[in-house]
Amino acid sequence: MQENQELQTPAPEEALSTATVSATxxxxxxxxxxxxxxxxxxxxxxxxxxxxxxxxxxxxxxxxxxxxxxxxxxxxxxxxxxxAIEKFAGELLSVKDSLEQTLAVENATLESLRDGVDLTLRNLIKAFEKSGMQEIAPLGEKFDPHKHQAISSIPSDQPANTVVQVFQKGYLLEGRILRPALVAVSSGSAA
CATH class of the missing domain: 1.20.5 (Single alpha-helices involved in coiled-coils or other helix-helix interfaces)
Incomplete structure (x- = not known):
């Protein structure tokens, strides 16, 4: 008789599951x-x-x-x-046109070639200005390592660290150094 009772009593897991379903x-x-x-x-x-x-x-x-x-x-x-370079490229077209016109002149004299090159240079300077480029020509200025690159020191009557010779001009683009000027600076009195 005890065996029958064991078969009828559900296992604890089943009892819990049935109770959970019922509660839900x-x-x-x-x-x-x-x-x-x-x-x-x-x-x-x-x-x-x-x-x-x-x-x-x-x-x-x-x-x-x-x-x-x-x-x-x-x-x-x-x-x-x-x-980004579109504006500057457009400005350079007039420079190219000037060069082509200068070279197209037959029987050009030295004077006409010089005039053509001068016109081309003016067009290039205008293109630089319109594009925000500025020239750095520091002759006589105090040496500034942010704008100038000294490649030599020369005895001079100028105060020390004054730019006494410019080998190559520098350029700024919208206030930022594009290329520093190559310069020689004074080492002081040439006594």
């Missing part, structure tokens, strides 16, 4: 009963679900817009890098 079903019924018993709660839930769907839609649109802005910004940066 009871809780669901209680929640449904509670929802139905509160007037207007179903309508509030429906309104909140609509509002949640609205916010989700707005979030998706904002995410898509952000992605579009990022993509457009990348394209703008790419175009800026690609066409």
């Amino acid at each position: 079903e009871n809780a669901s019924e209680t929640v449904e009963t509670t929802i139905e018993s509160i007037p207007g709660l179903e309508e509030q839930i429906r309104q909140l679900e609509l509002k949640a769907a609205e916010h989700h839609d707005a979030w998706l649109r904002a995410k898509a817009e952000t992605e579009n802005v990022r993509r457009r910004a990348q394209e703008d940066v790419s175009k800026a890098a690609k066409f």
Whole structure:
């Protein structure tokens, strides 16, 4: 008889599982009963679900817009890098035209060649100015290691560290050094 009782008693795991299912079903019924018993709660839930769907839609649109802005910004940066020299290149066309006109003159004299080269140089200077390039011609200025590169020191009547000779002009581009001027500086009195 004892064997029959053992067969009929469920294992502890099964008993726990059955109790959990039963409690869950009871809780669901209680929640449904509670929802139905509160007037207007179903309508509030429906309104909140609509509002949640609205916010989700707005979030998706904002995410898509952000992605579009990022993509457009990348394209703008790419175009800026690609066409950054466009303005300067346009200015150089007049320089090229001047050189071609100078060389196209048949039976050119030394004077006409000189005039053509002078015109070309003026066009080049204008192109530099329009593009934000400035010349560094520091003769007589105090040596500045940020703008000048000293390649020699010469005894001179000028004060020490004064630029006394310019071997190659330097250039600034929008206030930033493009190329320092190559100079010789005074080492002091030439006594």
